[in-house]
Amino acid sequence: MMRAVVQDALGGPEVLRVAEVPRPEPLPTEVLVRVRAAGVNPVDWKTRQGGGMAGVLGDPPFTLGWDVSGVVEEVGFGVTTLAPGDEVYGMPWFPRQAGGYAEFVTAPSRQFARKPGTLSHEEAAAVPLAALTAWQIIVDTARVTAGQRVLVHAAAGGVGHFAVQFARHLGARVVGTARGSRHEWLGRLGAEELVDYTERRFEDVVEDIDVVIDLLGEDHDATSTRSLKVLKKGDCWWPSPVASPPRCDRPRTPPGCVPVASSSSRTAPPSPRSPG
Numbered sequence: 001m002m003r004a005v006v007q008d009a010l011g012g013p014e015v016l017r018v019a020e021v022p023r024p025e026p027l028p029t030e031v032l033v034r035v036r037a038a039g040v041n042p043v044d045w046k047t048r049q050g051g052g053m054a055g056v057l058g059d060p061p062f063t064l065g066w067d068v069s070g071v072v073e074e075v076g077f078g079v080t081t082l083a084p085g086d087e088v089y090g091m092p093w094f095p096r097q098a099g100g101y102a103e104f105v106t107a108p109s110r111q112f113a114r115k116p117g118t119l120s121h122e123e124a125a126a127v128p129l130a131a132l133t134a135w136q137i138i139v140d141t142a143r144v145t146a147g148q149r150v151l152v153h154a155a156a157g158g159v160g161h162f163a164v165q166f167a168r169h170l171g172a173r174v175v176g177t178a179r180g181s182r183h184e185w186l187g188r189l190g191a192e193e194l195v196d197y198t199e200r201r202f203e204d205v206v207e208d209i210d211v212v213i214d215l216l217g218e219d220h221d222a223t224s225t226r227s228l229k230v231l232k233k234g235d236c237w238w239p240s241p242v243a244s245p246p247r248c249d250r251p252r253t254p255p256g257c258v259p260v261a262s263s264s265s266r267t268a269p270p271s272p273r274s275p276g
Contacts, residue, residue: 004102008061010050021063024099024106026076031109033088036121038100039067041129041158053095065100066091069115069124079109087121088112091128126158134162137213138170146171148210151202151230153223155191156182163213164189175209177202203229 002023007015026032044064046052069089072082082088092098092107099105115124137159138144150167154160155176167174168190176186180196187194195202209230218224 002103004063004099005065006061006063007048010048010054010060012049015048015060021102023104026074026079026106028077029079029108030076030106031072031079031082031088031112032074032076032104032106033068033070033112034073034104035068035070035100035102037069037125038065039125039127039129040065041067043129056095057097062097063099063101065102066094066098067125067128068092068098068100068105069119069121070105072112073104075109082109082112082114087115087117089115089119089121089124089128091132094129130158131162133159134166138163138166142211142213144170144172144211148172149175149208150211150213151175151177151206151209151227152191152213152215153177153227154215155186155194157215160213160215161186161189163215164191167211167213172211175206201226203227206230208232 001020003018004021005016006019006021007017009015024032043052043066047054047057047064070087072084072086072088074084075082090107090112092105092111098107115121119127144150144167150172152160152163152167152174155164156178160176160178164174164176164186174191175193175195176191177195177197178186179198183194183196193206195205203226207230210232212227212231214224214227216223
């Protein structure tokens with residue numbers, strides 16, 4: 001048996017309780033990981049309330065949590081990449097139930113990576129979901145290249161600060177929106193231009209953007225519509241699944257009312273591993 005945080009109904013934090021549940025056993029190709037830390041993301045509380053991935057998980061009871069960091073306890077038959085005692089982190093099973101709010105989880109070994117020694121378990125558990133979302137937007141979908149100007153909204157947030165680093169690593173020139181108190185830190189991460197959204201509107205001081213990473217959405221002060229004003233004609237605006245796109249009655253053609261509109265006219269759906 002093991003302890004886990006379970007919920008028997010949808011609702012606020014009061015529906016969560018600690019219970020004794022059966023400890024999972026690793027199947028062939030799976031590992032059993034003793035959880036040392038579990039990340040809490042917006043998708044968790046949204047699912048707890050009935051949004052997020054609640055439709056995927058079905059009716060309670062269930063155990064939330066996808067981001068985990070811990071130590072391999074056992075390995076199933078056929079596992080060659082990990083061994084007992086390895087420190088690992090990952091985001092297993094998303095969007096299906098992973099049950100990260102528990103003492104143990106099981107998942108295929110390739111859904112985990114070895115934890116860097118420079119990170120604590122608590123730090124590592126905060127990485128997978130946010131970093132994978134940023135990577136899939138910057139690399140897989142927007143296909144950012146050296147020399148492009150990339151605007152990241154909510155640059156100091158969980159996904160945003162990874163997007164800043166990934167875009168800079170690829171040679172892009174990064175522009176970010178964030179409170180002034182976060183500017184020095186974001187500059188160290190690679191942002192070249194920063195706009196304090198509490199003092200001025202970004203569209204008044206930013207122009208010639210190739211890619212917009214919109215992590216706020218239209219419901220937040222019409223950020224999506226305003227972002228279209230700073231884009232070069234035919235370039236790329238990407239709303240993450242946490243953001244709400246601008247409402248539009250016109251056909252889904254650029255500029256503006258498509259998830260991605262680039263100079264090559266490609267479109268792409270939201271990544272299945274980028275939760276809202």
